[in-house]
Amino acid sequence: MTHPSPLIAITSGEPAGVGPELCVLLARRRWPVRPIVIGDLALIRERAGAIGEQVSVVEFQPQSSPIEGVLEVHHVPLASRSYPSRLDVTNAGYVLATLDEAIGGCVSGRFAAMVTAPVHKGVINDAGIVFSGHTEYLAERTATRRVVMMLVGGGMRVALATTHLPLSAVPAALTSELLRETIEILHRDLVQRFGIASPRILVAGLNPHAGEGGYMGREEIDVIVPVLEALRAEGLDLVGPLPADTLFVPDKLAGADAVLAMYHDQGLPVLKHASFGGGVNVTLGLPIIRTSVDHGTALDLAGTGKADPGSLHAALELAIAMAGKAREIRR
Numbered sequence: 291m292t293h294p295s296p297l298i299a300i301t302s303g304e305p306a307g308v309g310p311e312l313c314v315l316l317a318r319r320r321w322p323v324r325p326i327v328i329g330d331l332a333l334i335r336e337r338a339g340a341i342g343e344q345v346s347v348v349e350f351q352p353q354s355s356p357i358e359g360v361l362e363v364h365h366v367p368l369a370s371r372s373y374p375s376r377l378d379v380t381n382a383g384y385v386l387a388t389l390d391e392a393i394g395g396c397v398s399g400r401f402a403a404m405v406t407a408p409v410h411k412g413v414i415n416d417a418g419i420v421f422s423g424h425t426e427y428l429a430e431r432t433a434t435r436r437v438v439m440m441l442v443g444g445g446m447r448v449a450l451a452t453t454h455l456p457l458s459a460v461p462a463a464l465t466s467e468l469l470r471e472t473i474e475i476l477h478r479d480l481v482q483r484f485g486i487a488s489p490r491i492l493v494a495g496l497n498p499h500a501g502e503g504g505y506m507g508r509e510e511i512d513v514i515v516p517v518l519e520a521l522r523a524e525g526l527d528l529v530g531p532l533p534a535d536t537l538f539v540p541d542k543l544a545g546a547d548a549v550l551a552m553y554h555d556q557g558l559p560v561l562k563h564a565s566f567g568g569g570v571n572v573t574l575g576l577p578i579i580r581t582s583v584d585h586g587t588a589l590d591l592a593g594t595g596k597a598d599p600g601s602l603h604a605a606l607e608l609a610i611a612m613a614g615k616a617r618e619i620r621r
């Protein structure tokens with residue numbers, strides 16, 4: 291008996307950005323799952339036309355069998371017609387509706403995972419909706435108290451202890467509770483979602499030279515070291531706190547399964563330098579699987595067909611691998 295291919299939701303993101311056309315390009319490849327784009331059917335057809343892609347775009351019918359080379363779209367209507375590069379606050383609710391559709395489908399088990407094309411945080415906030423990113427939105431919508439953002443690319447996995455907050459707010463946000471829970475989630479998901487039996491995690495310090503014995507900041511002494519010692523006593527393989535400037539040299543990374551950076555721009559520039567266009571953003575700690583592109587809406591490229599689909603492809607590949615691991619665990 292043949293099993294139907296798992297469905298994976300691909301949210302098409304900000305309609306004026308490159309997300310819709312990157313979704314169109316998914317149809318060029320054969321996937322071992324059934325990718326279902328979530329977005330406005332007419333928009334996806336329009337963007338396929340704009341970039342000269344000859345692909346049949348049809349409305350997703352759960353009862354029908356997938357047809358090779360045909361792009362299936364679960365239709366969520368735009369509020370207003372969208373034009374490449376032209377942000378429109380009236381479509382902010384639409385963007386969130388596509389996310390809600392995918393989240394609901396993952397929670398109910400209809401979708402095996404969700405993959406997100408980029409959204410524009412600014413225009414959603416301009417519409418009067420407080421929104422700092424998918425990561426925080428997914429946590430709220432799935433009632434998950436703590437999630438961890440991790441990027442995968444260039445042979446590295448880089449997780450973040452803090453994400454979208456001003457740099458000046460980072461030290462106060464780095465509490466023992468946050469750090470402990472972040473490391474626990476990272477360790478657990480590396481085991482369960484990535485199949486790494488005993489992950490080794492390199493942990494960065496916050497301050498230059500990891501605080502230089504307290505002369506350049508005390509967060510290492512007061513927060514990071516005590517948390518690492520407590521978790522090591524529970525059997526976790528943690529190295530650090532390491533000075534962030536030399537943590538990413540190849541010798542240090544060899545043998546490590548992941549790096550934990552203390553803030554967004556401590557970890558991500560290194561990873562993006564190594565993998566931009568092919569990196570993947572994963573949200574750990576959720577009850578569902580979510581991966582995403584490593585780039586933003588690229589409004590400067592929207593509608594031109596010049597945007598590189600590599601990161602969306604890598605995000606779908608990783609979601610497929612993670613969904614496969616989840617099926618193995620359930621068996």
Ligand SMILES: NC(=O)C1=CN([C@@H]2O[C@H](COP(=O)(O)OP(=O)(O)OC[C@H]3O[C@@H](n4cnc5c(N)ncnc54)[C@H](O)[C@@H]3O)[C@@H](O)[C@H]2O)C=CC1
Pocket residue numbers: 308406407408409410411412424567571582583584585586587588589590591596597598599
């Ligand atoms: N996963 C998500 O939803 C993400 C959303 N964003 C949002 O995107 C918006 C724009 O952010 P920016 O900082 O301008 O970053 P961006 O990634 O949109 O653009 C930065 C540069 O990278 C280029 N670029 C981006 N994606 C590309 C691709 N696929 N192929 C070729 N070149 C590409 C752009 O043309 C631009 O020159 C912001 O609102 C930001 O919050 C940013 C990162 C991730």
Ligand SMILES: NCC(=O)COP(=O)(O)O
Pocket residue numbers: 422423424425426571582
């Ligand atoms: N820098 C990563 C980013 O902005 C994407 O965040 P999210 O929307 O995946 O939470």
